Amino acid sequence: MSKDAEPNDTTRYTAEIQEKYLLQAVINAVPAPIFFKDTEGRYLGCNRAFEQYTGKTRGELIGKGVHELFDQELAQVYFEADRALFESREHQVYEAQVEYADGSVRDVMFHKAVFQASHENIEGIVGAILDITDRKKAEKMYQEMALxxxxxxxxxxxxxxxxxxxxxxxxxxxxxxxxxxxxxxxxxxxxxxxxxxxxxxxxxxxxxxxxxxxxxxxxxxxxxxxxxxxxxxxxxxxxxxxxxxxxxxxxxxxxxxxxxxxxxxxxxxxxxxxxxxxxxxxxxxxxxxxxxxxxxxxxxxxxxxxxxx
CATH class of the missing domain: 3.30.70.270 (Reverse transcriptase/Diguanylate cyclase domain)
Structure with a gap:
């Protein structure tokens, strides 16, 4: 095939598969939990750190909404936060205290934003969860020292x-x-x-x-x-x-x-x-x-x- 020839469907499909696996490998390497959902709040994907946070595999998460995966009180908090994000269309940052699947309770900071994948005609939310437990402990210690x-x-x-x-x-x-x-x-x-x-x-x-x-x-x-x-x-x-x-x-x-x-x-x-x-x-x-x-x-x-x- 000449260098000016268009790639065939098989080549394009292979490239897309490689890109998909590369992207998954990259986000799996990130130690912070990462997730993304569609406009209905159903999970489209996540990394291994998010699996560890929820105690569920990607297969168990994908296609499910928060009300199917978490207790109703927590699910409603996530649902309301997602709805507010879609309405504002702005970057969303907030702190929360969450319980990991291993039973540990940690202070975290959610970073979330709306994304659009025009080629696939998909819109949704992508988020990352940063563990700030040590920072909060240090803040509390310094506050107590000041008082x-x-x-x-x-x-x-x-x-x-x-x-x-x-x-x-x-x-x-x-x-x-x-x-x-x-x-x-x-x-x-x-x-x-x-x-x-x-x-x-x-x-x-x-x-x-x-x-x-x-x-x-x-x-x-x-x-x-x-x-x-x-x-x-x-x-x-x-x-x-x-x-x-x-x-x-x-x-x-x-x-x-x-x-x-x-x-x-x-x-x-x-x-x-x-x-x-x-x-x-x-x-x-x-x-x-x-x-x-x-x-x-x-x-x-x-x-x-x-x-x-």
């Missing part, structure tokens, strides 16, 4: 402010009270100056442990910096609930702590303010609890004061 006091493991000042803002909003809806206890250690500077910063760090960690011991699970304990701590109490109906917590803290702190063979006292002063009794905003709650703290110190330390205007 956690590195020394004690308590919430830090930023985290405390976030909790306080949300607690204030919940309090407005529930009509119950919200209390803030501001704590300051009475003799921490003496410990740092006389026994060194390692002893001071261990002392602060002991303080944190004792504070966590006296509050409810839902209460928020924070280290604001240095020797300053705070406790947020929600769903308070009476100030005596708050003073009871303050008394428990002082009782815990009345017990000395042994560090590096030294018996050290653990005194504290506590200032208390409550919404709506003493404040009507987060700012005024913090301000008035801080004033109450100075009032407690003025009384001789080792005690608590409820805000007095």
């Amino acid at each position: 956690t006091d590195a020394l004690t493991g308590l919430n830090n000042r930023l985290s405390m402010m976030n909790h306080l803002e949300h607690a204030f909003d919940r309090t407005l809806r529930s009509k119950n009270g919200l209390a803030l206890l501001m704590l300051d250690l009475d003799n921490f500077k003496y410990i740092n100056d006389n026994y060194g910063h390692p002893a001071g760090d261990l002392f602060l960690r002991t303080v944190a442990d004792r504070l966590k011991h006296v509050v409810r699970k839902a209460d928020v304990v924070s280290r604001l910096g240095g020797d300053e701590f705070a406790i947020i109490l929600e769903d308070i109906t009476d100030i005596t609930q708050v003073t009871h917590v303050a008394e428990k803290v002082l009782s815990q702190f009345a017990q000395p702590v042994e560090i590096d063979g030294h018996i050290l006292s653990m005194g504290s002063s506590i200032g208390i303010a409550m919404i709506p009794t003493h404040a009507n905003s987060v700012e005024s709650l913090m301000k008035h609890s801080d004033i109450a703290l100075y009032q407690a110190k003025a009384k001789g330390k080792g005690t608590y004061c409820v805000y007095l205007p």
Whole structure:
């Protein structure tokens, strides 16, 4: 056959078969699950990674729709996402948490787009699923680090402010009270100056442990910096609930702590303010609890004061 001759049907068919197998081999080599469907949502093909994700072979998938392959709740999510994509005709990217056939639950990102194969007169959706589990874990870890006091493991000042803002909003809806206890250690500077910063760090960690011991699970304990701590109490109906917590803290702190063979006292002063009794905003709650703290110190330390205007 001359170089100008047209390829015959057999040659063309052979080339198409080779191209088909080449394409399948290429997408099988991609570690991310890849799939493609027609306009009715029936699977036209996929790669091996998608088979592993679903636990089904290509033969079991091809020609089937999501409602035939997945539980109805998940199938409806896929169906709605596909319909939205066809309507928008734009690239679709969204995150989801999915369960693989092996039972593992992973965070993934779907990348989907509409395709058109004009020669075959086929239109549909092609998608890839990227595993972002490690990225989400790292994001969560960094977020927790940003909101956690590195020394004690308590919430830090930023985290405390976030909790306080949300607690204030919940309090407005529930009509119950919200209390803030501001704590300051009475003799921490003496410990740092006389026994060194390692002893001071261990002392602060002991303080944190004792504070966590006296509050409810839902209460928020924070280290604001240095020797300053705070406790947020929600769903308070009476100030005596708050003073009871303050008394428990002082009782815990009345017990000395042994560090590096030294018996050290653990005194504290506590200032208390409550919404709506003493404040009507987060700012005024913090301000008035801080004033109450100075009032407690003025009384001789080792005690608590409820805000007095």
